[in-house]
Amino acid sequence: MNDLLSLIKKDLTSLIEKLFNEDVIKNNISNKLTIDYNSKSKQGDLSSNLLFILKGQILNKSFNINEYVENYLSNLEYIETIDIHKAGFVNIVLTKDYISNYLNKIYILENIYTKTNKQKINLEFVSANPTGPIHIAHLRGAVLGDVLSSILERIGHEVTREYYVNDAGSQITILGNSLFKRYQELCGKNIQFLDGEYPGNYLIEIAEEIKNSDNEKWLSVKDSNEVQSYFEQYAVKYLIKKIKDDLLLLNIKFDQFTLESEIVKNNLIDKVFSILKDKNLIYEGILEKPLTVDTEDWEPRKQLLFRSTTFSDDNDRAFQKSNGEWTYFANDAAYHFDKYKRGYDKLINIWGADHIGYIKRMVSIVDVFSNKKEYLKVIVCQIVRLFKDNQLLKISKREGNFVTLQEIYKQVGKDPLRYFMISTKNETPMDFYMDKVVEKNKDNPVFYCQYAYARASSVINNAKKLPNIDISKISFTDFDNLSISKFEWEIILKLISWPYILQDAASTMQPHKLTNYLEDLCSSFHAFWNKGKDDSSLRMLDENNITSTISRIIWIQSFRNILKEVFTIIDISFPENM
RNA sequence: GCGCCCGUAGCUCAGUGGAUAGAGCAACCGCCUUCUAAGCGGUAGGUCAAAUGUUCGAAUCAUUUCGGGCGCGCCA
Known part of the structure; x- marks a missing residue:
């Protein structure tokens, strides 16, 4: 877990232990405690189920638990305000200093991730x-x-x-056989494929290679084991090489x-x-x-x-x-x-x-x-169904007419393929629309997110041209809490939650959480971008307001850093201009 | 028949014990003299397949039913 949440969780846990030791509550129920970034309601930065789980545990009915919790939390240095929702949620607003402190890590790209126990x-x-x-x-x-x-x-x-x-077993034997048939065919013989053999055209290329180097030599070799083993090994070696090359198209090694x-x-x-x-x-x-x-x-x-x-x-x-x-x-x-x-x-x-x-x-x-x-x-x-022109591409296992990686790659390219293959939860069957994923609009999250990166990069490039700011000299000490609008704090909070998102994706082994996060974050950025059109005080660069411009450059750089991190992990490109 | 997965807006999908269930697309109405409109804002759209149970609280957990996918040699 990310530093921020684990730190706060520690404090809330010790609160529960304290209540337990003082015989205020029946059981130490700290294992039921949850604390999360508050994406659902706008009532705070973080929320916890603390009071829900304490409620049923109170021994003395007249004990005012709400007040006790409120006092305890108000004394924690990183908490600005807390709000106890009548349902039982504890909503926490963090101090600007505290959030800024984490933003700094992202700005300079240091110590973002909590050290985990390294595993092989x-x-x-x-x-x-x-x-x-x-x-x-x-x-x-x-x-x-x-x-x-x-x-x-x-x-x-x-x-x-x-x-x-x-590379062992009967399938390989059949493969060797099928290749030898293709070779015989090239040497002018009549051949026929049986059920379960490999009639695919790719074996013809391999057979041609053998024919070119050995001519018709293998037709007269008496030892059938020798022939069989030669064709098996040749086919396997060739196909492994081909598989490696194909995967390299997606940069998979x-x-x-x-x-x-x-x-x-x-x-x-x-x-x-x-x-x-x-x-x-x-x-x-x-x-x-x-x-x-x-x-x-x-x-x-x-x-x-x-x-x-x-x-x-x-x-x-x-x-x-x-x-x-x-x-x-x-x-x-x-x-x-x-x-x-x-x-x-x-x-x-x-x-x-x-x-x-x-x-x-x-x-x-x-x-x-x-x-x-x-x-x-x-x-x-789960399986992927391939659509083109809104038509399902039917595959028949029997005929072996699968659409190959190479064919899809030629039509779609690396970025959309990599992005979409992980953007749906692995247990959910996936429909892949070959036409849609290459469109260049909001319909297509790959371009939507890359576009956000390009826009942010454009802001930074324009900032370099400002006469009264030297962007290379900006450091985090120039960051001014007060010149940041409410909407921007929401973006900054999302930036800070990145290590938590990554940790969550790792422990649940669900990479689609990265693309969900990416789309959410980029959507906030595009929204803020447009706010500047209605309200000039929200424009990212303002020559007349150096303080807010510098502060914004800092979080926009941090935004770019996070995007780069996510793009790098998914391994898709992040062009500065589009 | 058995096992695993899925069933959420017209479509494609998030959310898997927490607040009024969310995005994108499609539909409708708006926003470009100013940082990239490949963008943004708004309206409308839901019996979370169904039932019962578990509890402060269920789309989420349990049981059952219905519907869909995948699998069920000594193959690989």
């Missing part, structure tokens, strides 16, 4: 299979993961951005790529297996037929199962296939074991909505080997 966090996201290019279904998680990482870094954590590459094949090679599954075995969480059993499978396709078989139901999952889950191979789940568990062994304080995964059913077993198994509760946090992002 691993954030795994995207992790799309290297069987095709990045497309719309991966986009939201990609940006969400990147921005969330930046948020956590900003408050002092050390974040590893990680990508897990599923990873610190680490971990290969499933390496996890398998290092026998980590055996280790996880023996831990489970020791804890009696694995057994040989037969699963019931799932509802989604036709009866004729189902054959009950004995295999090793993980006791997922112990952790309130619907079913126990297959850990080893009946043919002796490990399941995908086993590999993935081993991968998480690997992350755990690397010594992170916390693991975060971002998954698409299509993996919801997989969360329970993964979180459970990580709990088991890490011996920690909620060591792994899985964030789910």
Whole structure:
């Protein structure tokens, strides 16, 4: 929490403790205390539920709690006035000095954030299979993961951005096969794709590369394993490179790529297996037929199962296939074991909505080997529906005709993509209108906020031209409380609440709180800008009133500083001129 | 059938125990000789899907119902 609120909370908490120690109230209920920036009513800067929670606790009915609280608070140095609302809210107006003191930190961009206990966090996201290019279904998680990482870094954590590459398993075999078919096709053979194979055009490019360097050499290689493995590896390597390049369009970079094949090679599954075995969480059993499978396709078989139901999952889950191979789940568990062994304080995964059913077993198994509760946090992002010309772009998984990141990027660009992908809460399904996000008007919050920054920058540039003010010599000691209007104090209070907003976004892991804040703050700025048209005393620059002009330059610079902070975290541009 | 998520203004969404439930768009009425009108102000628009419960207080929590999305092999 930000210094300001935690300081005041400390004082209110000790008030509650005092009342408890003096036997005025029944219980120490300080854990129910809340204090917040007062955005809802205009009755003060901050509000607290203090009296609500004290009311039911008073032992002596004749004790005048309102008066007691009022006296106590009035003596605190940072409180200008307090107002006890009849419903039970305590509304606090802070002294101008106190608010100015915090504004100063933002003006000089120092000590804005309270030091947190630094944690080593691993954030795994995207992790799309290297069987095709990045497309719309991966986009939201990609940006969400990147921005969330930046948020956590900003408050002092050390974040590893990680990508897990599923380069083992049957999908990769099929990929290799499909690529070889494309190669054969280029060599003049007739080919046909089966259901479940990869007919996408992107494999043709890869096949062309191979044909250009090796000609028809692979047609005559007898060892089919050699062919298979060559085409698999070539495809995976090529596609990983392509995925990296695509993500770079949005400036998304990873610190680490971990290969499933390496996890398998290092026998980590055996280790996880023996831990489970020791804890009696694995057994040989037969699963019931799932509802989604036709009866004729189902054959009950004995295999090793993980006791997922112990952790309130619907079913126990297959850990080893009946043919002796490990399941995908086993590999993935081993991968998480690997992350755990690397010594992170916390693991975060971002998954698409299509993996919801997989969360329970993964979180459970990580709990088991890490011996920690909620060591792994899985964030789910809901699907994005893409609209163009107000028409829903239908996708068919079967045909694999997803709109690729590259295609969307070409039409929309980086800033709107990054902004909109995080501006809706991750659990809410999102509609993305490709035409609207590039419009340059109020309809489009990206431009609305960037425009506010440009306007503020323009004020500062004009201030540099004022004959009687040297902007480079302004320091915070020149800030005059009295020349600031009421409306501006509201903006300044919003600036001060920024560390609280960031902290909140970090602890709830919800980056959309940043864009909400940004839009609210910029709206206040645009409103104030226009007030100067009706009332010339509210114009930001006034040659005839140096004191108020200097004070305004200070908060406008602070406003720009905060905007820069938010834009930087979201990683979109902030042009000075538009 | 089961699990998770969602249901808030005509539309897209915030708000998830607190005050008279908020923004933007769309509609209607206004504001450019002066710091960027790519902007601002105002009007209108609500059974917070429904019911019951929990308590000082519920859009928010619980239970149930209805509607929508996603998922429900030994695939990945």
